Amino acid sequence: MRETIWTRQRSAAPARETLSREQIVKTAMEVLDSEGVGGLSMRKLAARLGAGATSLYWHVPTKDDLVDLLIDQVWAEIDVPEPELAGWRSGALLFGHSLRSAVLRHPWLPEVMYTRPSIGPNAMALGERGLVLFGAAGFVTPHEVDLAMGSVMSYVLGTVSAEVATREMVRKSGRSEESWVSEMLEQAQSVATDYPQMQESVRRRTSVDLDGELTENFVFGLDALLDGLQARVKK
Amino acid sequence: MRETIWTRQRSAAPARETLSREQIVKTAMEVLDSEGVGGLSMRKLAARLGAGATSLYWHVPTKDDLVDLLIDQVWAEIDVPEPELAGWRSGALLFGHSLRSAVLRHPWLPEVMYTRPSIGPNAMALGERGLVLFGAAGFVTPHEVDLAMGSVMSYVLGTVSAEVATREMVRKSGRSEESWVSEMLEQAQSVATDYPQMQESVRRRTSVDLDGELTENFVFGLDALLDGLQARVKK
DNA sequence: GACAAACCCGTACGGTGTGCGAGTGCTTTG
């Protein structure tokens, strides 16, 4: 049977090799991950794709929209375990760590995340799985499930924003982590005169193990928050 | 006694009325608070001050440095109560609320906060008073004091970043809060097909009271976190 | 062969931060 005007799909010229939204998104992700949000311009992106700058606008309405696509791409990388596997509490812990490491892989995310609403498909799927996980905790009302999940996301994103910020400062300085940290501490020490508590706090931070320190920060607060949430579930 | 080269201060031409760093900072703050970070450009700022664009560069090395000054200005607005007044727990609660409302007054802060280290004088003073407050809680080690304070700041900043983001989206839409919220919910509802938990979650949020909802979010998580922290102090 | 759809892109516009160097008024010095 011949296809009617209704059934046949518009397919004029798909042959010659062409730019595609997927390809643009993929390349933009590479640029963003390696050069940060300041390193992404439509002209540079197009050049890297061997195309003219304004060609991109055929596939993507606007740079902001492109960034939206990239953000949603990140949401897809995040694990949210099913509560049956290991229970709510450790599931939430795992979710938190997964969210953190996704942001560490894409350190530009905090800078752009808040500029537009997150209602892409992957954001939705993430939310869905999160609600299932937190729903299994046994909160008294469904509303509390929303609140609990929201507070965990806020905590993780807040912590990891600060973390990413320091890591980016190290990276941009172009120096070694060790030397950056030690100079930073020195500088902080010198600014902290007249502030005894701060001075002590800086002095305590003699560790050169930046990774370990940041992870400890993260885990400490997340544990405390989850403890507080657990106290709110019905016994 | 005649002043020597060493004692005399350089004071060549302070007479004619002139731009000042304070004035620039103050005006920039007004622009930022009312138009957001995208609305601040050196040219516009200079115009508002009745000056040429590049005149500003005499008083401020760079736009980024200007923003640093503005950030530190915000830190000065935050209350950190002395622990003697109401105890650690309610002091921390008050600190959190104070931090939140400062950010709500300066919604541009999350966007720029993480781009440079915060080691201005007001940031230092804030840290100092915070450490005193959290120090009174009775954590086992001083290191835990650092961790506790850090996690509260991260939670507050994370939550309020999201909050500010939605408030800014409402503002930029130019529409009424009510109409924006209801359209947003509608849109979310339509995207949330196939996601039953999300759909339910959106359906639950029938409240038009955005303020109340955001405050509830904030308080819920902060309470939980403080509960979790309190469980870590020595009995 | 005609037509249209899909796609590419050069040009241009209005914006950005800021380096440079010349100019202008004031204070101090000789």
Next chain:
DNA sequence: CAAAGCACTCGCACACCGTACGGGTTTGTC
């Protein structure tokens, strides 16, 4: 009183940005 020098202002220019516009090329369907 003249000269020197400092504090400060600012027009111009450069390199970059996002993207609207409109004409061009390729490909497929009639």
